[in-house]
Amino acid sequence: MDEYKSAAYGVCRTVRDMKWHYGRKLETQFQQSGSRSLWQGLRRIMDYRSPPSRLMTNGACAEPTIEQRPLIITESDVRRVFKRVNTRKAVGPGGICGRVLKACTGQLAPVFTDIFNLPLTLGIVPSSFKRSTIVPVPKKPQPSDLNDYRPVVLTSVMMKVFEKLFRDFITSSLPASMDPLQFAYHHNRSTDDAIAHLLHTTLTHLDKGRGNYVKMLFVDYSSAFNTIIPSLLTTKLEDLGLHTSLCKWISNFLTDRPQSVQVGNYASSTLTLSTGAPQGCVLSPLLYSLYTYDCSATFSSTITVKFADDTVVMGLISDNDERAYLEEIKHLENWYQENNLLLNVSKTKELIVDCSKKQERHYQPVRISGTMVERVDSFRYLGVHISQDLSWSRHTNSLAKKARQHLYHLRHLRDFRLPSKVLRNFYTCTIESILTGNITVWFGNSTKQDRQALQRVVRSAERISHTELPDLQTIYYKRCQTKARRTPPIPTIDSS
Known part of the structure; x- marks a missing residue:
């Protein structure tokens, strides 16, 4: 014993x-x-994160004026990008590991400077650089259809470096006033600004008249990146005044791209494509925003707010006159047809913000391609739940629920007797980042009950970590002050 x-x-x-x-x-x-x-x-x-869902393979497969200056990539540019290479990224079809580029920057930078400059001068992209592998990634835990997969492109590490260097040329050549309501890829612009502008425009219009209301159409696309026409994009870039070599290089980058599909250890035969921008490439989001820069509102009472491919058409309605709003939607539909983009009507939603409770209105339905658009009372836009009454209870409840789930991980780390400093850092990286996402947009107008519900999560984290944590009110004030100092003015739209 x-x-x-x-x-x-x-x-x-x-x-x-x-x-x-x-x-x-x-x-x-x-x-x-x-x-x-x-x-x-x-x-x-x-064993926190479950393995990815198996690929469903029993379905049908789908058929596969700016001053001109010489474009020169310097050795210092190559060194800078090499040192920032993410070594955790997949090697891709090129076979060159990012860790090698980062460790041997001094030896490889002079060689690759010449390799990058020659194609840039000729306006071409080597075929070996353009080769890519398509990996279907499930959009949801239990995919049941081919549309439930996102075709993510794996390109070589060298192509990623080349794209980052080339992206600097594009952004530095764009007019500063281009598409002011496109909030992506602009300096000191973020999702906060897109949501704040949408809400500010709505509240300003509602304050102008008792019978005013606002209709918002949240537009969704079907494979937006994959339907870009390179020749049409090149024409738009030339209209923007981009360097001829830039336009030629982009056209060559998007055409004659050899690619194959890989699932596990199985790979398909190679197919050459000349349409669309590869989803997952460095340049694709920027090229899409340039492709849609001329998609803007045509009436003074309508506004089109964009963040990359997330588009909202706003109708500022007065005296029950929705004609301009409906015409704007027809104009949008025609624009997408002319530019080879397809609207996904089933995922496109309409939200109406109307604060006049005394009178009942009969809103005109919206139809796209003969299909009626669904009207909702709340929509999640850029990570924020926007309700028809502009309240934030639904959004804060969602944040509190998600943050409380991570308290379990914090307790588990505490059981390993980690010091409070480590637990605090974990809280900042996970739980606080959830609670304070886009906080400058919604926290100031949330109710006392909603704030208390979120603050209870913070207090629970304090008890678990045995350390004092900043309250959300303090974080909100600091974020607002920082944004006020850094954010340039947004152009105002006269809705009168």
Whole structure:
């Protein structure tokens, strides 16, 4: 019996010591490498993230005026991009590992400077650089249809570097006044600004008259990136005044692209495409925003707000006159047909903000291609739930629920007896980032009850981590002050 107790005590002590040593290992990883290493350790401990869903293969397959200046990539530019290469990215079809480029920057930068400059001068992209592999990634946990997969493109590390260098040429050549209501890819612009402009325009119009209301059409597209016509994009870039070599290079980049599909260890035959921008490439989002820069409102009482491919058509309605709004939607539909883009009517939603409670209105329905658009009382736009009464209870409830789920991971880390500093850092990287997402937009107008519900999550995290955490009100004030100092003015739209 004494031997059994001694053995049991030895096992418990060994387990306790191993937990302590593993906790110190997690602490060291977190302090040296940030939250990524801590999340990796957390997943190993808890088997947190389930493996990706299996690919469904029993369905039908689908048929596959700016001053001109010489474009020169300098060796310092190549060094800068090489040093920032993400070594965790997939190698892709090129076979060159990003870790090699980062470790041997001094030796490889002079060589690749010449390799990049020659195609740039000729306005071409080497075929080996354009080669890509398509990996179907499920959009939801249990995919049941081919449309439930997103075709993500894996390109070579060298092509990613080339695109980043080339992106600098494009952004520096664009007119500063181009598409002011496109909030993506602009300096000191973010999703906060797009949502804030949408809400500010809505509230301003509602304050102008008792019978005013606002209709918002949240537009969704079907494979927007994959339907871009390179020749039409090149024409638009020339109209913007981009360098001839830039336009020629982009046209060559989007045409004659060899690609294949890979699922596990199986790969399809190679197919050459000359339409669309590869989804997952560095340049594709920017090229799409340039492709749609001329999609703007045509009436003074309508506004088109864009963030990359997330588009909202706003109708500022007065005296129950919705003609301009409906005409704007027809104009939008015609524009997409002319530019080879397809609207996804089933995912396009309409939201009406009307604060006049005394009178009942009969709103005119919206039809696109003969199909009626669904009207909703709330819509999640750029991560924020916008309700028809402009309240934030639904949004804050969603944030609180998601943040509380991560408290479980915080407790689990506490059980490993990690110091409070590490637990606080984990809280900042995960829970606080959830609670404060786009906080400058919604926190100021949220109710006392909603704020208290969120603050209770913070207090729970304080009790778990045994450390004092900043309250949301303080974070909100600091974020507003920072944004006020950095954000340039947004052009106003006269809705009178």
